[in-house]
Structures are given as structure tokens and as C-alpha cells.
Amino acid sequence: MTRIALDRQVKRTRKLLQDALMELILEEGFDSVRVQDILDKADVGRSTFYVHFQNKTELLHSCFDGLHALLEQALESSEDKGNIHPYFSFQLFQFVERNPLLFKAMLGKPGASAFLEDFLSSYIHEPLKTRMLHHRQSPVPPEIVTHHFVSVFIGTLKWWIGQDMPCPAEQMEEYFTRLVMPGVEGIQGR
Numbered sequence: 001m002t003r004i005a006l007d008r009q010v011k012r013t014r015k016l017l018q019d020a021l022m023e024l025i026l027e028e029g030f031d032s033v034r035v036q037d038i039l040d041k042a043d044v045g046r047s048t049f050y051v052h053f054q055n056k057t058e059l060l061h062s063c064f065d066g067l068h069a070l071l072e073q074a075l076e077s078s079e080d081k082g083n084i085h086p087y088f089s090f091q092l093f094q095f096v097e098r099n100p101l102l103f104k105a106m107l108g109k110p111g112a113s114a115f116l117e118d119f120l121s122s123y124i125h126e127p128l129k130t131r132m133l134h135h136r137q138s139p140v141p142p143e144i145v146t147h148h149f150v151s152v153f154i155g156t157l158k159w160w161i162g163q164d165m166p167c168p169a170e171q172m173e174e175y176f177t178r179l180v181m182p183g184v185e186g187i188q189g190r
Contacts, residue, residue, distance in 0.1 A: 014052055016042040018063050021056065025105035030060070030115070063102055064119060067095050089153060089176050092120075093169035096157060100165065107158050120150045152180050 020041035024033045035056055039049055053059045070091040096103045106116045156176050160166075 010052070013044060013048060014062065016044060017049065017052065017059055019101075020044075021059055022063070022101050022105045026101075030056075060115065063099075066099075067092070070095055089180075090169065090173040092153070092157075093160075093172045093176070096161070097165065097169040100161065103157060104161050107154070107161055113154070117150055117154055120153065121146055148183065149180060152176070 017038060020038045021033065024037055024041060028037075033056060035046075035049060038044075038056060038059070039046055053062065103116075107113050153176065156172065156179065160172055
């Protein structure tokens with residue numbers, strides 16, 4: 001088999017496993033899903049699963065590989081390092097728009113929702129903290145600002161997904177910015 005064919009096969013197998021996990025999370029919740037359930041749903045053998053992933057948590061993390069890349073790109077291309085604008089939000093809304101099943105599963109179940117909140121917090125905390133250091137007189141610790149951003153973002157996502165995404169990502173970005181920026185500007189002392 002050629003390298004290209006193998007790459008396609010690997011991608012296809014990983015996608016089958018990821019889709020099976022998302023469907024099962026929607027049905028049962030992450031904590032209830034067993035590796036055997038994923039194998040049965042994806043029609044994949046146990047040894048094949050373990051070639052790709054160590055466990056179901058690693059499989060769940062793999063669903064966010066594309067989001068990791070988007071957020072890294074957003075961090076690198078962010079021009080104004082002193083601005084606390086939620087630079088990550090538009091990329092996130094676009095990613096959610098392209099992966100609605102993933103986020104419907106993640107936000108609909110408590111264990112998965114906590115994973116998503118932790119993921120977002122860990123990703124935006126350091127960049128946000130660095131940006132806040134440019135505003136040394138900020139009366140609010142970066143940890144609270146990060147928690148606020150993530151909470152508002154998750155709440156906004158839950159509404160958007162719960163309403164079957166009635167508007168595009170661009171509109172959600174505008175709504176989110178209007179919700180969060182007055183508080184951010186207050187922190188910056190504007």
C-alpha cells in the first residue's frame with residue numbers, strides 16, 4: 001500500500017472512531033462510554049483502536065486537533081499584544097460551525113462540558129495573562145478574567161447550539177464581542 005493510501009486509511013479510521021465517540025457521548029455521556037462501545041459503533045477492531053489511541057480520553061482530545069492549530073495560528077497572528085480582545089472567539093465560532101456534532105456532544109453532557117471548559121481555559125489563560133500585564137493597574141486577576149471569558153463563551157455556545165445555530169459564526173462573534181468587551185475595556189481602564 002502506498003504512503004498516500006495509508007495516510008487516507010489512518011485519517012478515515014480516526015474519523016470513524018471520533019464520530020462514534022461523539023454519537024455515544026450524545027446518547028450516553030462521556031463517562032458511560034466504554035472503548036468496546038466505540039469499537040462496536042465504528043466497526044473497528046480493538047488492536048486498530050490501540051494503534052491510534054491509548055484510551056477514550058486521548059480519542060476525545062484528538063477531536064480538537066484542528067482547534068489546537070486554529071488557536072495557535074490566532075495567537076501567532078495577533079498583532080496588538082497589549083489588547084485583551086477575545087482574539088480566539090471568531091476562530092472558535094468558525095470551528096464550532098464546522099463541527100456541530102462535536103460541540104453538541106460536548107456541551108450537552110456534564111463530564112464532556114467540563115473537559116471543554118478546562119481545554120479553553122488552559123488555552124487562553126497564558127496569552128490573556130500576558131496581555132493583561134501590559135495593563136499593570138488591572139484591578140482584576142487574570143485567572144478571574146480567563147474564567148469570565150470562558151464562562152461567557154461557553155454560555156454563548158450553549159445558546160447557539162441549543163437554538164440549532166440560527167445565525168452564522170460571524171454574527172455570533174459580534175454578539176460575543178458586544179457581551180464581553182465592555183467588561184474588558186473596564187479592566188483596561190478605558
